Amino acid sequence: MKSYLKKTIQMIPCSACPNRERDMFQVLSPEQLEQVEHYRGGQCAIAAKTHLYQQGEKHNNVYTLFSGWVMLYKTLSNGGRQVLRYALPGDILNFQSDPEAPMTHSAVTLTNTTLCSFARPNFYTILEENPNVTLQLAQIMAEDVALSHEYLINIGRKNARERMAFLFLELYHRLKAQAPDIGNTMPFPMTQEDIADTLGLTLVHVNRTLRSLRQEELIQLSHHKLTIVKYEELAVIAGFNLNELRRQALL
Amino acid sequence: MKSYLKKTIQMIPCSACPNRERDMFQVLSPEQLEQVEHYRGGQCAIAAKTHLYQQGEKHNNVYTLFSGWVMLYKTLSNGGRQVLRYALPGDILNFQSDPEAPMTHSAVTLTNTTLCSFARPNFYTILEENPNVTLQLAQIMAEDVALSHEYLINIGRKNARERMAFLFLELYHRLKAQAPDIGNTMPFPMTQEDIADTLGLTLVHVNRTLRSLRQEELIQLSHHKLTIVKYEELAVIAGFNLNELRRQALL
């Protein structure tokens, strides 16, 4: 397993959150927003392949992702790794039920990212002073539960081909929700090993399944760029039914 | 697949919630609690094998489970079924990010249950009037996310034997948190098909794996009673490491 610990964190100024869809502060007025700014610990740019925090450690920051991709994962005592989620702009990182407990998972940047950090006590102060933000947070957490459930059925009840088609379409939809004009090509910063650890497969089998999908010209994938070539066929394979699609549209 | 629709719902009076650990109203004063009671739609007893709601329907109640077991699951267009979670007393059912969206999963009682229902608008009124309840809800949702993550790594990165050991111990710990004096035997209302759909396995393979665990005298399981015979060995198999244990203790 890679160390992922080469790069360092550097603070820079950064712009406003590009994805208001998932922004927990979207419910605030400009005046309230200004007040929240006051509690913000800092905005920073972080290089690719840097850990934000690691499983087992205590960590006292809550983050809002502004740009870039962050991968959340858990490790097993035997060395196994399970990717839990890819965080995209607007996502909240590191809110957990018990503020004092050590992290239950790790977070690592896949690309260069910019994010905004809050010291945990300040974060709770914001929640106390803005009940509507707290409700928004509860709803975002409920969304995360629903998303985890999608992943559970994906890993638990589908074969490699179906799992992979679902992963591609799910990420495609989440990116498209932010940038409707991306066409059918998207950045894809993960390695095949990352995909394997996301889908409960091995690297080797992921490679073979990818080859099959490529040969049938359902997708193109190389140099960390993914193109959805035959959306409809992929949707059938992935088991995207109408209900799922509706849910995706709502996100 | 079974119909699960034989029994009907009957309203009866019921007692107070037995599990304060997960109760979202634990943060309220007696006076506030009384006010919340006012919004409560009703308390009811429901027979085993009854659906509370089904995937794809709209449903306007939020529930708090008082007693009994409820199984939450999703179905796939191809007929596959994935169990998402077993709800135990104190758990909240049916809070979701978009109040208007159809249910993303189904809920069915495994045993006779008693629960408390809130019409969704009333539920939101309670949240608005009691910000501390909203925060509690956000934290409970965060707990659910963490639990889903445990299930993801369980299904994604372990073999049948390990998954099953984990399921048994996880349920055992959740029950023990409510009733510390249960010894090492617990009710186990699920069928082997339910277990299969929980762990991403087939009924047949679950049966074989159970036989193996029984033959090694790690557990006893019959007539819907489960006994944890060799806790330590099961914990090793399940991959319950120190961190996990700590988390379990906190729940």
Added chain:
DNA sequence: CGAGCATTTGAAAGCTGTCAATTCCGGTGG
């Protein structure tokens, strides 16, 4: 340009699924 990570491919083993049939068990009706 070299080192190390990422990707690709082949062969063989193994865990899990599929198909089919039998046994067990709890609940129902006579």
Added chain:
DNA sequence: CCACCGGAATTGACAGCTTTCAAATGCTCG
């Protein structure tokens, strides 16, 4: 109280998806 019925649990044989082990090739960054 006993026979019967249907769902649940078992078991065997075999196929198949996925993993494991190994090795070669391709890329990318310093």
